[in-house]
Amino acid sequence: MSFAELRRQREARVPRWSSKSNQLSEFAIETQNEASVDKVKTDSSESKTDASEVVGEQERCSGTATSSRDVSFVPTEIEHSQLSVVTHKEKGRGLYRSRVSQRAEAGELLLATEPEVSVLSTGCANERCHFCFRPSTHLRRCSRCKFSRYCGEDCQKRAWVQTRHCDECPALQAWQKASLEAGHYTICPSATVRALAQIVWQRHKKGAKSRYAQAIASLETHRNDMSQDQLTDCAQTAVQLAHFLTAEKLPRYGIEHATDLLSLVCAYRINAFTLANPELDPIGVSISVPMALCNHACVPNAVVVFPESGKRTMQLVAISPIEPGTEVFTSYVDLVETLPQRQSTLSQRYLFQCRCILCEKSIQPPKRWTDPRNAGWCERFDCSGWVTMPIWDQVQKGQDEAMTGPCNSCGHCSTLREASVIKERWNSACTLLATMQAKLLDPNTKSRLSELLDSIQWLSTLVPPSNSLLWSFMHLAHVIAIEEQKYAEATQLAFVLCAGMQARGGSWEPCSLYPTGHPVRAVLLATLGKLLLHESEPCKPLLARISRLPSDRRKQLMLSKQALIQALSESQTGFGHAARGGEVADGVREALQTLQHEEAILRSL
Template sequence: MRCSGCTKVWYCNNSCQKTDWDLHKRECSALRRWAKKAPSDDLAIPSDAVRCLGRILWQINSKGHNSDWAREIQAMQSHRKSIQSSSAEFPATLEAHTHLAHSIVHYLGLSSPAELQEFGVTSAGDLVDLISRFITNTYALTSPSLTPLGVSVSSLVALINHSCAPNAVVVFPRNDKSKGKKEPIMNIVALRDIAPDEEVLTAYIDTTLPRSLRQEALKETYSFQCQCTLCEMPTGTGIDPREAVWCPKSCGGMCPLPNEENQVSRCTKCRAAITDPLAVIDAARIGREALGKATNLQFSDYNKAKQLTINVIPILVSAGLTPSCHPFLALLKLHQSLLVSSFSARLSQDILDEAIRASAKHSAGLSAILDEGHPVRAVALAELGKLLAVDEPAPSSSSQPSLPQTNNAFPPSGPARVKIAYETLLQARKELVIGFGRDNDGGEVGRSIRDIIVSLEKELGVWTTGIRNALEDIPKKPAKGTSG
């Protein structure tokens, strides 16, 4: 259901639209006013941050400056004092706050920040505090499959501290409506048993990133240096798969990813040294640059973005980067997404198979750095399983029931592919139940995977019957010493 007034906001159904009307009636006018002044269609809708801040201020105005709801927002942590002191190191942070301040005034239809008094903002400091609280305490609002949809703020969830090795996650699983549960709902799900008096910790950032990038993101946005078990791991105790290269002697071990400061890198298993560390450093740099360009181009120039990933991934493979290593992991994910879009537009066995290979490498990379049951890892496994379960546009001749598979190429064809899909989805289902909650039955994704598993069980049964019948139809050779 689309709002007929602003034509920008969509709803699940009439009931959803009616429930939101008290807030949206003010948002509706603001969106129409914004669209009239927008210089282009691309800017006809304000950012999620502006829209969310608008809803917060309208709620404060509606419920009262001293209401419990307003006090909960005001009690959230602000980093106003550290913004100015760190402006030289992170100028983008100050710029983002300034831009948001101007945008929210414009969005509310005001002429200056002084007119924000009716929303409980009585000074420039109050406005900076509001924006800082929003930026510091915002969570990504995602679909059940973790696709970003917007932003959300919860004063209760904001009390949870950060760790790059979290024991809990924030998810929006979409509950089973047949059980009478309300929607939408934010869940905090434990990834493992949490002992009494043990702190509940979630991750504020993408924990697949290497330590230096995680620390930079946390310092810039949240003004602290992380000292979690992952960030404070003593040197010599192991290797972080996020910054790893395969052993040059192929012993199965890994080497730390070399860098300009430390070019010497040896395998932790056989102690073989990387002979050309500068080539590995250059490959990683090319990968980072390509990732940035392809990410920016994926919606505006899809073909160029796909070609970038196609060109650069072999360079990273040749350099020996493991699938869990940054930026290889992120490029694999983007490459997979672009291939799936290609496959949707043009059914091709080659594109499907390449998407499966990219998905398999991406899933393997995540499995090396994320705990079993982490939603990101679980959803990646589900995506791989679903790709394997897609009907093949042009299956190879070796997929015929009467002919055995003659090579070990991945992915296989026919019943072998169905079997791998089934096994992958069983593991995905197990992990989805952890990551999205047992009470939620793995969320909407977990329930959909359960249905696919049932379908594959039937398909495997058909394949098994077909093979058995084919074998029974083959004439048996007479035993030696007898006449046929």
């Protein structure tokens, strides 16, 4: 049985070195100065857009070196679809289901497009084809740059022209030489720099008046809305990009001023998508102008997926019915995150505060409803309901008790005793989680699985498996357990993860971590079903107050069948009927065949 690639190497930051080129040094100074000037203009501007005025806006940011923003531009893919671009005075542009079309059903393909640029992350560069992104153990490496790899001659030839490896290859060689001379050898810059460079090369090759250039020019930078730290970060990336492109060649690409590259980097910062494999593992970055028109909601009605390996196509799929004239929403954040986490990400990365229905309900919860992401157990022994956990910032040092919100079942407000002690341990758990996530491929990570399980056991006495912190701990431990082939632990964690992601907080229905039909649900259910097919020695219970998995083999196979059937249904929605549920559904179908064989053997005994 094969599982999705569950661990990704985090890209190392590109080391900075001083360039021997005076032209590049001057460019760096000019870029930093432009970032500072932009901040001064922002702070002094009376017409600055308030964050609340751009709620849900994914017009997002972009810029171009040679032309100003063109808000009238409509991508060809949208012109030929049943979608339309509508401009809202507060939210900007967005994608809507055309008023003259029929209702889009869950699982319907709304839009399919090849992104303007897609680039593998450095951590995936050795194991996937750089053109089709298909994984392979037999890749052909470029003999010149020693970095790019391809699954065959056809992909290598197509990449040379279609994704501009003809420009990238000498740039990579020059980068490697310069970094070696500086004593900080790196074989390539970051995926961000490589993606931005490809945009510049593609735009230069196709021409300043091409549809490609118009698409890039149709996006907005929002530079005046960025903080000084954000602008400085963009300026540093622009300097690295200038180094990769080489300063002498910038005018040839139509880049006359530092602001040209700064605007392009600002565009990337807000418009970039995660390039994912069919199992939703991140493998790189993408820029798609049509998809960037989708605005955000924490309860999305559509998702962006790459359902099939070997294809560079990005697809927009409805996961719930969308009536004619209704806006299409995707989510820019992980839906497991709590309200403060989501708002922080959206504010810092996308420069707006969300006011979707989930955020509004989380601020003022309906009666008998608790947000699953911030839920805790009711203190009453005979009640299995949820309460809202305290706001930890409001718990003072030495505080003995803290009150929770009312239980969604019995209405009782619980008293959290030893609140300051729990707060301290809670914060330590958050730090541990962040450290483990950041060092997932570190050799020491494996030896710390027991530390994760200890935190999971403690957290489960306080909160249900839908709680954001506990769910994230379980997911990380689940990944590591599979990597270590500890399938009993992985199975138990997958079982609780599936329960947690589907649990609802009460009377308000659309409140589970992931809405029905979301591809994350399909992937986790498929993993659970496959794990249950494997017989493994039982392990001790990893969580408190959670039902144990059945030990009887027949009951395990029955549970496996239920998970796989649901996974098949949800994958056909989340990855689309047009793709038959993608590769996730294909894997589920194979597992169901194995299950039938197992059941036949048991019946013959």
